[in-house]
Amino acid sequence: MSRILVIEDNATLAQGLRNNLEFEGHSVAVAATAVDGMTAASVGDADLIILDLMLPDGHGQRLLRDLRDRGVGTPVLILTALADEADKVRGFRAGADDYVTKPFGLMELIARVEALLRRSRPRPSGGDSRPIVFGDVRIEPGTRVVTRGGVPVSLRPKEYELLVALARREGQLAGRLDLLREVWGYQDEVQSRTVDTHIAELRRKLEDDPANPRLLLTVRKAGYRLISPTEPL
Numbered sequence: 052m053s054r055i056l057v058i059e060d061n062a063t064l065a066q067g068l069r070n071n072l073e074f075e076g077h078s079v080a081v082a083a084t085a086v087d088g089m090t091a092a093s094v095g096d097a098d099l100i101i102l103d104l105m106l107p108d109g110h111g112q113r114l115l116r117d118l119r120d121r122g123v124g125t126p127v128l129i130l131t132a133l134a135d136e137a138d139k140v141r142g143f144r145a146g147a148d149d150y151v152t153k154p155f156g157l158m159e160l161i162a163r164v165e166a167l168l169r170r171s172r173p174r175p176s177g178g179d180s181r182p183i184v185f186g187d188v189r190i191e192p193g194t195r196v197v198t199r200g201g202v203p204v205s206l207r208p209k210e211y212e213l214l215v216a217l218a219r220r221e222g223q224l225a226g227r228l229d230l231l232r233e234v235w236g237y238q239d240e241v242q243s244r245t246v247d248t249h250i251a252e253l254r255r256k257l258e259d260d261p262a263n264p265r266l267l268l269t270v271r272k273a274g275y276r277l278i279s280p281t282e283p284l
Contacts, residue, residue, distance in 0.1 A: 052076060052077060052078050053076075053077045053078070053098040053099065053168050054077070054078045054079075054080070054096060054097050054098050054099075055072055055077050055078070055079050055080070055097065055098065055099045055100075055101060055164070056079075056080050056081075056082065056088070056091050056092060056097040056099070056100045056101070056125075057069060057072075057079060057080070057081045057082070057100075057101045058081075058082045058083075058085075058087075058088035058091075058092070058100065058101065058102045058103060058106070058111070058114070059081065059082075059083070059101070059102075059103040059130070060083045060084065060103060060105075060106055060107050061103070062083070065081045065083070066081075068081075068101065069081055071157060071161065072161070072164070075161060075165075077164075080097070083107075084106055084107055084108045084109075085106045085107075085108050085109035085110075085111070085113075085114045086108055086109075088100075088102070088106070088114055089114055089117065089118070092114075092118055092123060092125065093118070093121065093123065095123060095125070097125050098125070098126075098168060098171065099125065099126050099127075099128065099164060099167055099168055099171070100125050100126070100127045100128070101127075101128050101130050101164070102114070102115060102127055102128070102129050102130065102147075103129075103130055103131055104129060104131040104133055104138075104142070105131065105132070105133070111129065111131070112141060112142060112145045113145075115127055115129075115142075115145045115146050115147060116145045116146060118146070119145070119146035124208065125171075126148040126149075126167045126168075126170070126171045126208065127146060127147050127148055127149075128147070128148060128149045128150070128151060128163060128164065128167060129142045129147045129149070129150045129151065130151050130153065130155070130160070131150075131151075131152060131153060132152065132153045133152070134152040136244070139244070139248060140248060140251070143248050143249065143252060144252065146207060148167055148207065148208065148209050149163055149166075149167060149235070149245065150245070151163060162236075163235075165236070166235050166236030167235075167236075169236050170208070170209070170212065170234070170235070170236065171208070180192045180193035183215070183218045183219075185218065185266060185277060185278055185279070186265070186266050186278065187199055187200045188204075188257055188266065190214065190215060190218060192215065195211055197211065197214065199256075199257055204256050204257065205256075206253075206256065207252075209234060209235070209249060210249055210252055210253055210256075212234045213230065213234050213246070213249050213250070213253065214253055214257075214277075216230060216233050216234050217230075217267070217275060217276065217277040218277055220276065220277070221279045222276060222277065222278060222279030223276060224270050224273055224274055224275075224276045225274050225275055225276060226273060226274040227246045227247075227274050227275075229274070230246050230274070230275075231245065231246060234246075246275070250267055250269075250275055253267055254266075254267050265278070266278055
């Protein structure tokens with residue numbers, strides 16, 4: 052049984068989410084304010100947080116940023132009526148793992164919840180832990196540490212998993228749908244800008260000039276690829 056914290060001030064919506072998530076076998080707690088949400092999330096026993104942005108006593112983005120600053124790494128799915136691309140980018144930069152806008156399809160929301168929970172579960176040990184190096188970036192799969200020029204780079208969980216998914220392909224193309232399935236567990240019919248937003252964040256953190264990337268390359272109308280270790284810059 053996974054434990055889900057819903058931070059939502061709309062009592063009817065919060066109760067509906069609780070009922071449906073509990074029907075799926077999850078344990079659900081609800082907080083209606085940013086203060087109560089911070090208290091509940093800081094305990095650290097939730098496996099996933101569903102977060103509204105427009106709370107009566109503060110903005111959800113500030114709450115999320117404060118949680119990340121405190122070292123709370125619980126996956127967060129933002130659920131909000133703010134649908135502009137700029138809002139989504141700010142949400143991801145604050146530390147969100149997924150972003151769903153209201154009104155939403157219940158089955159899609161549950162699928163995204165399940166995908167985030169799957170990705171956050173501990174993986175069996177014994178996998179390939181050899182370092183991956185491209186350009187001046189080094190990935191240590193055994194410790195999930197990424198450095199650039201010897202300096203540690205702070206990546207959110209999904210940013211790290213996306214980077215590794217690209218790096219494992221050794222320079223080969225990865226389509227958006229392939230990455231949505233592999234990293235987020237989505238199905239083909241789900242349309243999302245999640246991959247593009249996370250690529251933009253990786254470029255911001257790993258490229259000298261994010262507007263003219265040399266490491267994380269766009270393949271027009273197809274997807275993305277990461278340069279191979281032997282490919283010259």
